[in-house]
Amino acid sequence: MQNAKDTFYITLRSRLATVNPARVMTLRSVSRPGILVADAEPPMPQPILDAFSLSWTGLEADLQLPAILVQMTCEIQYSTAGTVLNAGLDRGRTLEEMDYEILKLLYPYSAQKMNYAQNPAVAMDTMVFWSEPQFGPAVTLRDRLSRSVRVTVFAFQEQGEL
């Protein structure tokens, strides 16, 4: 399952670098595409603005298939306060930009499963695939607009895979 999670994250991160190279964040003194996996970063009191944060929540498995089909829920959260240049009055627009970026990051809805625990990464036999996004409502908290998107990620467990 970890290979599927890693593949999903790296796929979205690679696509983000193409879709919007300007969306970068600095985390632990490293500048990188503005997308992170929450459980792979230190706890944060507030979400990073203008970046996508992936959280793995639900998990189901269909054991009655020739290979186990796992179904994992990924919640992608993002927040924005708009730009300083516009005194935050453009936060609706910047949220809409991120909504559109999510659509572009998720399509195509599949990727070759990779084992990133090895260096260089090794292509596995099956594809990771996912549902279309379910957008939650925009939530306002003081000067911030946030949204959560739910995606269900599927992968077949391969022989010997952890």
Added chain:
Amino acid sequence: MSTSTITPMPALPPVGRSVRAYFAPVDRVHHLPTLFDPSVNGRFSVSAPPAPWIALGWIENFVRKSASKFADLVTGSPGTAQFQVRQTVDATVAFRFKAWSKLSMALAAGSQHMNLIVPASGAAPNGSGSKGVPPVNLTAGSTATFLSLAASDAAGFSAGSLVTVDVDYAAQTGYVGSGVYAAYVTSAAAVNSDPDYVRRVTFNVARVTSVVTTGSAPGLTLAQPLLAGVPAATMRVQPISGFVDREGGSFFQEWSALFVIDGEQGERILFHYPRLQSMAGPAESATALASPLERIALDATFRALPVTDANDGEQVVCFRSFLPSPVALV
């Protein structure tokens, strides 16, 4: 000397999770199904069925129906039913195959199931596949999982490709196909005397895991053993890209079937149909996963045909066996 004792439980309702399906060929020429004897093999490991049974995994929506008809014999005035008779013996079974494979697709389709032979250059298009690339010959040393070929022939295949392995069609009539009878040919003209016809319908197919083109033993290593076992020297090999079935056709697949439900307390229920023939054309149904993703299953419906029980000469279409839990009263 010591003996162990048990404290028996009352008979309990079986609680099972799912149904597993196993199929085995029927010798159509000699009308010999594969019989499953629950007194011998009833407790077989579900992941290692006894030969020649082939595991087709879990199935869903499993429904058995008895369609036998009964009548009463009425005598006296007023008429009173005094006896019952069986007018007909009939049964059907329906379920969905979760996984698609050559065998599950053929069983569900019910008629001839064809292999899509990689087409020859410029071949005329055809719904069930056009004329294929020329087959290659086997050389000595082939096994059920290794096809020995000339190095130059092996070089025409790649790891991951699919192959069909069977004899040339040579104007024979009747059942054709090695290992499993895959079709019935009424005349050579009906199949255009196509030398590839047997390879087009055969169940003797496999995926190639590796190709050796150098050294003393060039050939193809297969991911799964061929259904017909060690290939005959007269068999030839062609690459295929997939499978096709049709609504229509005159042939009926006939297979022996075994369905197993394991109970949570160690009991086992087995349903054995020595002869099943499909009674519906190809159909599928979808199970929603997460919109718009759906899992597509193969719908299958069969009619059970009779065999004679050697114990008492009765004509029956199905055997239901129950192996009780080790601790339950019977």
